[in-house]
Amino acid sequence: MTAELVRGQNHPLSRNRVEIRVSAGAAVLALAVTGDETGRPAGPGALAHPGARALPGLEVPDRVGDRHRFTVDLDAVGAAVHRVRVLLVLPPGGPARFGAVAAPHVAVAEPEGAALAAYTVTGLDSESALVALELYRRQGAWKVRAVGQGYAGGLGALLADAGLAGPAAEGLTAAALGLTASGDITLAALPGGAAPTLPHGPRSPYDAVPGAPEGPAAPAPQPPDPLPAPAAPHAGTPGPGTSGGPSSADTLGGPAGATAGAAAAGAAGAAGGPPTIDYAHPRRRRTSAEAPEPAPRTEPAADPGQPPRPVAGDASGWSMDERLYNQVWGMFEDLARTVAAYRGAVDFADSRLDRELDAALSDPAARLGGSANAARDTARARRDDLVAQARAVLDRDLAQLTAEAEVVEPALPPAYARWSAPVWHGRSTPAEAPLALRLGDLSLPERPELRIPMLMRVPLERGLWIDNGRTGSEAAMTMDTDRLRRAAMDMAVAHAVRLLAVHPADALSVHVIDAAGAGAASLAPLVRAGVLAAPPAAGAEGVTRTLEGLTRRVDLVQMALRAGAPEDLPPDVDPAEQLLVVHDFPHGFDDRSVTRLRYLADEGPAVGVHLLMVADRDEGSAYGPLLDPLWRSLMRLSPVPDHHLADPWVQHAWTFEPDLPPRDSRVLEQALERIAQDRRSARR
Incomplete structure (x- = not known):
C-alpha cells in the first residue's frame, strides 16, 4: 500500500533500489543533489543535472518534461552520502511560478513496480524552484521525507541555500543548459560557458517547516502535523541541544506548520x-x-x-x-x-x-x-x-x-493570546490580518506546567480537523460521547470567532455546514451576532449549495490569477478570505460532495478558502481510501488535552491542550459584539 505523505512527514523505505517518479502540471527541470550528515553538498559535483546526469548510485532525466523518472541505488551512493534531495525547477519560457500550474506529484517506487510513498506538493504560489522530497539515512536505514520547500528566487536561491552559491552555481540556470523548444538539452552549452551568476532571492514567506515534528511532523491514528516555521531566527534563551516520533502521534510541523529544518x-x-x-x-x-x-x-x-x-x-x-x-x-x-x-x-x-x-x-x-x-x-x-x-x-x-x-x-496580541488574557478586553479594530493564530498550548511531561503557545501561520496553509471521535485518544475515551462532540464544536466556534476578531471588518467570511443541525447549540452565538456569511447549511441540499459556491470561487480566482488579473472577478464573488466549518461529516454528503470537499482542501488555501472540519474519522470510513488523502492533508487537533502531536525534528510526543474561553466568561460574546459593530460601521 502506498503511503500518502504530507509536508514534513517521513516514511521508512523497505528497499534500497528505488525509482523516483515525478509528474507536474507543466514542463519542469528535474535535478538531484546529494549531501552529508548535515545536509550540505560537497560542491558542484554533488549536483546531478541533464548535463551531468550520473552520480554514484543515482541517475537523473536528460530532458525537460512534465513526467520524469530517477533511478536510485542507495547501496551505491557512498558512505559519505546521507541525503539525496529531488529538486524541481520551472525553466524559462513556461509558467513563471508553481502556483499557476497543477501541484507536482512525486512518488518513490519499486523499480517498475508499485509506489512505496507519494507526496503531492500543495500550497505553492510564487515559487519557481522547490525541494520536493529527500531520501535520508538514519541509523543505517533509509527513509523518505516530504519536504515541499519552495523558493521564490528560483534555482539560484535554492542552490545558494544548499551551499552552492556564487561561482559554484554558474552554468546551472535553465538558460545555461541550452533548452530547446522541444525540451531537449544542448550538451555543448553546459557548464564551462559564460553563464551568468544565479540570482539569490529570498525564500517564499510560506516555506513549509519539516517536518514539520520529524515533528507535528509524526506530525498512530494520524501522522504528526508540521508547524509553521518562524519568519526569522530566535534571539532569545539558548538551550542545550534533539524524528521518528511515537507512532500514535500526529505530526506538528512546528509549534504552531511552513517547511522546517530537520534535526x-x-x-x-x-x-x-x-x-x-x-x-x-x-x-x-x-x-x-x-x-x-x-x-x-x-x-x-x-x-x-x-x-x-x-x-x-x-x-x-x-x-x-x-x-x-x-x-x-x-x-x-x-x-x-x-x-x-x-x-x-x-x-x-x-x-x-x-x-x-x-x-x-x-x-x-x-x-x-x-x-x-x-x-x-x-x-x-x-x-x-x-x-x-x-x-x-x-x-x-x-x-x-x-x-x-x-x-x-x-x-502577546489577541491573535496569539489566551482567551483569558486581558488583551481581549478593550480591543481595537485590527487594520490588517494577523501573522499567525493561536490554536492551543504545547507541553512536555518533564515540566507540564510550562506551556508554549501553538501558533499556526495565517493564511492557513492547511486545513484543521477537530477530532470528535474517541478512537486512538486516551483522554477522549474517558469522556461521554455527547460531551466530547459538544467540546469539539465549541472549540471550532472559538477558532472561528478568533479568526473573525483578529481580521479587519469584512476581511473574512465564515460559512458553516451543519447538515443534521447537531451543532446548533454551539453555533448559536455566531448566528445571534449575524456574523456568518449565510445561515448554517442544513440537509443534503444545503451541503451541495455551499460547496458549489466555494468551489466556483476557487475556480474563478485561480483563472484570474493565471490571467494575471487577480482583481478581475465577477461582482458576485466575495473577495474576502473564506472559512468553511464542516460539522458532523459525512452526514449529508454524497460522493460528489466528498469530491468537492477534497478539492477545497487541496486547492482552496492557495486562493483564500480554508477548511475547518469537526468530524470522527471512523464515521467517514465508508468512503474508504478516497478520504485518506483528505485526513492526511489536515492538521488534527483534539478538543481535550492529549499527547497526539509530534515534531518532525526530534518527534517528542507533545501534549496539546486547546485554548477555550473560560467557563462563565462573556469574552466570546463580547468579541462577537465588537465584530458585528465593526462590520456595520464598515458597510455604512
Missing part, C-alpha cells in the same frame, strides 16, 4: 559522551535592498552571575508581532532541545550501565571473587551521577524558559 543527531563525542543535537529552523534571507533587522533588546541581569532577564519581543523581526511570533518559536525550539538533550543523556547513561554490567558479569573470575559487586556499584553510581548532571542542566534551562514564558505571555 540531526550527532555521533557520540570522542570522550564517549551522549550525542549532540542540532535543532535549527531555516533562517529568513534578506536581499541587499532591505533594511537591516532591528537588534533584539535585552535587559542586564540583576546578578552578573545570572543570565539576562527575559524581555518580550527579544527576537528578530520587522514588527513586534513578528518578533513575538519568532520568540515563541524559539521557546518551542529551546524546550525541545533541552528535553531532547536530557533524554539523550539518560539513554546514554542507561546504555553505558548495561554495557558495564554485562562486562562485569561476563568474567567468571570477577563473579567468584566478589569484585563484580563493586563493579556494579561503581557503574550504577556513574549512571546516577550523569543523570543528575543532565537533570541539573534541564532544570536550569526550564527555569529560564519558565521566566521567559511569564514575560512573553502577557505581551
Whole structure:
C-alpha cells in the first residue's frame, strides 16, 4: 500500500533500489543533489543535472518534461552520502511560478513496480524552484521525507541555500543548459560557458517547516502535523541541544506548520559522551535592498552571575508581532532541545550501565571473587551521577524558559493570546490580518506546567480537523460521547470567532455546514451576532449549495490569477478570505460532495478558502481510501488535552491542550459584539 505523505512527514523505505517518479502540471527541470550528515553538498559535483546526469548510485532525466523518472541505488551512493534531495525547477519560457500550474506529484517506487510513498506538493504560489522530497539515512536505514520547500528566487536561491552559491552555481540556470523548444538539452552549452551568476532571492514567506515534528511532523491514528516555521531566527534563551516520533502521534510541523529544518543527531563525542543535537529552523534571507533587522533588546541581569532577564519581543523581526511570533518559536525550539538533550543523556547513561554490567558479569573470575559487586556499584553510581548532571542542566534551562514564558505571555496580541488574557478586553479594530493564530498550548511531561503557545501561520496553509471521535485518544475515551462532540464544536466556534476578531471588518467570511443541525447549540452565538456569511447549511441540499459556491470561487480566482488579473472577478464573488466549518461529516454528503470537499482542501488555501472540519474519522470510513488523502492533508487537533502531536525534528510526543474561553466568561460574546459593530460601521 502506498503511503500518502504530507509536508514534513517521513516514511521508512523497505528497499534500497528505488525509482523516483515525478509528474507536474507543466514542463519542469528535474535535478538531484546529494549531501552529508548535515545536509550540505560537497560542491558542484554533488549536483546531478541533464548535463551531468550520473552520480554514484543515482541517475537523473536528460530532458525537460512534465513526467520524469530517477533511478536510485542507495547501496551505491557512498558512505559519505546521507541525503539525496529531488529538486524541481520551472525553466524559462513556461509558467513563471508553481502556483499557476497543477501541484507536482512525486512518488518513490519499486523499480517498475508499485509506489512505496507519494507526496503531492500543495500550497505553492510564487515559487519557481522547490525541494520536493529527500531520501535520508538514519541509523543505517533509509527513509523518505516530504519536504515541499519552495523558493521564490528560483534555482539560484535554492542552490545558494544548499551551499552552492556564487561561482559554484554558474552554468546551472535553465538558460545555461541550452533548452530547446522541444525540451531537449544542448550538451555543448553546459557548464564551462559564460553563464551568468544565479540570482539569490529570498525564500517564499510560506516555506513549509519539516517536518514539520520529524515533528507535528509524526506530525498512530494520524501522522504528526508540521508547524509553521518562524519568519526569522530566535534571539532569545539558548538551550542545550534533539524524528521518528511515537507512532500514535500526529505530526506538528512546528509549534504552531511552513517547511522546517530537520534535526540531526550527532555521533557520540570522542570522550564517549551522549550525542549532540542540532535543532535549527531555516533562517529568513534578506536581499541587499532591505533594511537591516532591528537588534533584539535585552535587559542586564540583576546578578552578573545570572543570565539576562527575559524581555518580550527579544527576537528578530520587522514588527513586534513578528518578533513575538519568532520568540515563541524559539521557546518551542529551546524546550525541545533541552528535553531532547536530557533524554539523550539518560539513554546514554542507561546504555553505558548495561554495557558495564554485562562486562562485569561476563568474567567468571570477577563473579567468584566478589569484585563484580563493586563493579556494579561503581557503574550504577556513574549512571546516577550523569543523570543528575543532565537533570541539573534541564532544570536550569526550564527555569529560564519558565521566566521567559511569564514575560512573553502577557505581551502577546489577541491573535496569539489566551482567551483569558486581558488583551481581549478593550480591543481595537485590527487594520490588517494577523501573522499567525493561536490554536492551543504545547507541553512536555518533564515540566507540564510550562506551556508554549501553538501558533499556526495565517493564511492557513492547511486545513484543521477537530477530532470528535474517541478512537486512538486516551483522554477522549474517558469522556461521554455527547460531551466530547459538544467540546469539539465549541472549540471550532472559538477558532472561528478568533479568526473573525483578529481580521479587519469584512476581511473574512465564515460559512458553516451543519447538515443534521447537531451543532446548533454551539453555533448559536455566531448566528445571534449575524456574523456568518449565510445561515448554517442544513440537509443534503444545503451541503451541495455551499460547496458549489466555494468551489466556483476557487475556480474563478485561480483563472484570474493565471490571467494575471487577480482583481478581475465577477461582482458576485466575495473577495474576502473564506472559512468553511464542516460539522458532523459525512452526514449529508454524497460522493460528489466528498469530491468537492477534497478539492477545497487541496486547492482552496492557495486562493483564500480554508477548511475547518469537526468530524470522527471512523464515521467517514465508508468512503474508504478516497478520504485518506483528505485526513492526511489536515492538521488534527483534539478538543481535550492529549499527547497526539509530534515534531518532525526530534518527534517528542507533545501534549496539546486547546485554548477555550473560560467557563462563565462573556469574552466570546463580547468579541462577537465588537465584530458585528465593526462590520456595520464598515458597510455604512
